[in-house]
Amino acid sequence: MSRGSFVSVARAVAWRNIHNWFTNPALIVPSILFPMFFFTAFAGGLSRVDSIPGFDYGAGYTTFVYGFVLLQASTFGGIFTAFSVARDFESGFARRLMLGAVSHGGIVAGYWLSAIVRAATTVTVITTIALLTGLEVHGNGVDIVGLYTLALLMNTFAMLFGTGVAMRLRTMQAGPAIQTPAFLLLFLAPVWVPFDLLTGWVKAAASVNPVTLVLEAGRGFLAGEPEKILPAFAVVALLVAVSLLWARGGVRSAERAA
Amino acid sequence: MNQVLLLARRSVVRTLRQPAMVVPSLVFPLLLLSINSSGLETTTRLAGFPTDSYFQFALAIPFVQGALFSANSAGTNVASDIESGFLNRLSLTPLRRISLMLGQLTGILALGLIQALTFLVVGLVFGDGIEAGPGGVVVLLLLSLTISLAFGAIGAWVALRSGNGEAVQGVFPLFFAALFISSMALPRNLIETDWFRTVATWNPVSYMLEGIRSLVIEGWDGEALALGFGCAGGVALIALVAAASALRTRMVRT
Numbered sequence: 001m002s003r004g005s006f007v008s009v010a011r012a013v014a015w016r017n018i019h020n021w022f023t024n025p026a027l028i029v030p031s032i033l034f035p036m037f038f039f040t041a042f043a044g045g046l047s048r049v050d051s052i053p054g055f056d057y058g059a060g061y062t063t064f065v066y067g068f069v070l071l072q073a074s075t076f077g078g079i080f081t082a083f084s085v086a087r088d089f090e091s092g093f094a095r096r097l098m099l100g101a102v103s104h105g106g107i108v109a110g111y112w113l114s115a116i117v118r119a120a121t122t123v124t125v126i127t128t129i130a131l132l133t134g135l136e137v138h139g140n141g142v143d144i145v146g147l148y149t150l151a152l153l154m155n156t157f158a159m160l161f162g163t164g165v166a167m168r169l170r171t172m173q174a175g176p177a178i179q180t181p182a183f184l185l186l187f188l189a190p191v192w193v194p195f196d197l198l199t200g201w202v203k204a205a206a207s208v209n210p211v212t213l214v215l216e217a218g219r220g221f222l223a224g225e226p227e228k229i230l231p232a233f234a235v236v237a238l239l240v241a242v243s244l245l246w247a248r249g250g251v252r253s254a255e256r257a258a
Numbered sequence: 259m260n261q262v263l264l265l266a267r268r269s270v271v272r273t274l275r276q277p278a279m280v281v282p283s284l285v286f287p288l289l290l291l292s293i294n295s296s297g298l299e300t301t302t303r304l305a306g307f308p309t310d311s312y313f314q315f316a317l318a319i320p321f322v323q324g325a326l327f328s329a330n331s332a333g334t335n336v337a338s339d340i341e342s343g344f345l346n347r348l349s350l351t352p353l354r355r356i357s358l359m360l361g362q363l364t365g366i367l368a369l370g371l372i373q374a375l376t377f378l379v380v381g382l383v384f385g386d387g388i389e390a391g392p393g394g395v396v397v398l399l400l401l402s403l404t405i406s407l408a409f410g411a412i413g414a415w416v417a418l419r420s421g422n423g424e425a426v427q428g429v430f431p432l433f434f435a436a437l438f439i440s441s442m443a444l445p446r447n448l449i450e451t452d453w454f455r456t457v458a459t460w461n462p463v464s465y466m467l468e469g470i471r472s473l474v475i476e477g478w479d480g481e482a483l484a485l486g487f488g489c490a491g492g493v494a495l496i497a498l499v500a501a502a503s504a505l506r507t508r509m510v511r512t
Contacts, residue, residue: 026427033431041438048444052300068416193300203294212433 005102006109011109013097017084031080032122035073039065039126043133046192054197059223062134066126067219068191071211074151075158075182077119081111082162082178089170089254098258104251108163115159116152123151133157138224146229149219150214157180160243167250169178170257185211210235220222261353265361271415273331273365280369283327284376287320291380294319294443304448309475317381318470319442321398322463324373324407326433332366333413333426340508342422349509355502363410370406374399390473397483398473404490405466409433411497418504440464462489 021027033225043065050061057064088094094107101107115228127135137144162178169177189212190198206212217232273279295313302310309315317489339345339362348358378395381388416429438464439454448453458464469486472479 030431033435037431037435037438040454042443044296044451045439045441045443046301046451047450047454048304048448049298049301052303054300153341190297191293192297197300198297199299200296202293 006106009101009103009106010109010113013101013107014113014117015110017111017114018083020084021114021118027080031076031118032125034106035069035076035122035126036129037068038072039130040133042069042192043130047192052193052197054195057194057219058225059136059138060134062130063136063138063196063222065192066079066130066135066218067222068186068189068215069130070123070147071154071215071218072186073122074119074155075186077122078115078155078158078160079162079182081115081159082170083165083175084114084138084174085111085166086169086178087165087176089166090172094170094254095190095258098254104255106250107205108160108247108251109151111115111163112156112159119151119155136224139221139226140224143221143224143226145224147218149234150218150236153233153240154211154214157236157239157243160240160247164243164246164248164250167247167254170254185209189215191215210239233253260359262361262364262390265353265358267365269335269362269365270368271365273369274371274372276331278333279327279334280372283324283331283369283373287323287373287377288380290323291316291320298443301444304444306448308445310512311386313385315471317377317385317474318467319437320357320377320380321374321402321470322405322437322466324377325370325402325409326430326437327407328366328370328373328406329410329413330426330430331369331413332363332410333417333429334468335365336362336414336417337420337422337426341415345508355462355505355509357493359411359414359498359502359505362414363407366406366410367403370403370410371399373406374402385474388474389477394473396476398470400484401466401469401473401490403485404487404494408490408497410492411494411501415501415504418501422507430503436461436463436501441467462493465489 021031043062046065047061049055050057050064055061085094088097097107098104127204132215161181165174166179168174188202188209190206195203195206195212195216213228214237217226217228220227220229291313295316296317297309299312301307302312302315307315336345378388378398388398390397411428412415412433413429417426420426440461441449441458442463446455446458446464449458465482465485466489468482469490472482472486476482
């Protein structure tokens with residue numbers, strides 16, 4: 001199998017998915033609107049939270065919420081792409097694709113490229129709105145690269161994990177199995193207040209949740225006070241590595257069924 | 259009356275037989291309640307916050323959030339009847355439009371009652387009770403059902419106007435926007451951002467939440483209840499009239 005076949009399959013799959021996403025309002029609108037509503041609701045509705053004793057994030061509450069919504073939008077860019085994989089299997093298209101494509105790795109790479117484009121589009125919209133409504137970026141250029149690299153890696157992890165599930169189950173009924181773990185990982189982290197201000201079982205869950213490290217590192221980059229960089233990158237790299245193996249198993253499962 | 263009962267029974271059975279409609283409408287609101295109440299407990303330290311338990315404050319949210327799922331379910335059911343041709347066949351019978359609308363929405367009210375009772379039990383088990391007492395529980399259930407009817411009628415109207423389930427799904431994020439940009443997370447007087455407070459003040463969902471919240475944390479507050487019932491009833495009435503009009507148009511086309 002040549003490198004050319006890998007690239008051509010990846011490019012064709014990516015183009016088809018990106019085209020579908022941009023031309024189907026039922027796909028593009030919710031994936032942009034949900035993080036936007038989330039950002040608006042919590043940055044606007046909870047802005048008073050930064051006056052709670054113990055809230056010590058210097059860049060302000062809008063920036064604090066943006067740190068979360070950026071990771072959420074990136075992660076769900078990957079999750080929604082995995083939904084497309086499931087939809088393609090349910091419609092029979094993916095089965096034909098598995099039979100026709102020389103490189104099955106190229107198929108996953110194509111979905112990955114489309115996940116990046118989807119997440120980048122959503123993040124661009126949200127960042128624009130955030131800048132208009134008070135986002136303060138105190139970090140320098142290197143910090144910003146670090147922040148968006150973390151977001152890209154979370155997008156990759158979510159897409160690979162979701163694709164592994166979608167390729168094993170091969171039906172849209174896989175939706176909850178794709179979405180729920182990502183939802184829990186994201187929301188069982190310090191979403192609205194810093195870790196020290198969490199209480200109850202969410203604090204216990206956040207203390208062992210790997211996304212807590214990623215979120216705190218991302219917020220550190222935004223505030224210009226980078227913290228926990230190495231542990232955060234190590235955690236997210238591990239998540240990507242494990243989900244890559246998981247997705248590879250999904251491809252094998254789909255090959256057997258094709 | 260017989261016509262309404264037959265359609266109502268069909269609507270209830272059809273709604274409750276679909277776990278995909280019932281389970282998420284119970285699980286997701288409770289999951290968010292659990293996460294939010296633990297994550298935002300420290301906001302009760304803000305001066306002027308009306309209670310020292312964020313769980314009590316947030317307990318109103320699942321009631322309204324569950325009703326949003328009802329809108330989706332009602333719309334999807336009606337759209338499915340249109341797509342399958344069931345509505346066309348009904349138009350050949352002497353069935354009255356109002357009977358059809360009430361019958362279609364009974365399943366959603368049944369789902370709304372199950373949701374409200376579940377959220378109420380969770381509130382009583384994990385919270386500090388309902389401040390307004392047993393009478394307040396009855397009023398809370400009535401208000402919750404009115405809210406379910408209001409959102410269910412909006413879902414039915416969208417389905418009747420568009421004739422397909424995809425349009426109903428497409429409108430779903432707008433319902434969530436209405437919930438998010440309300441006094442969901444903080445009381446309106448504690449919302450610092452001016453434009454957000456203005457939108458929340460004009461948003462009827464704020465008053466639905468505040469009506470339920472008043473029974474949970476304050477006791478009997480006539481103004482909050484009047485506004486809650488007024489907004490929910492008003493939205494329900496407007497949506498029902500719009501849905502009936504859309505139904506007439508669709509039946510004329512048929």
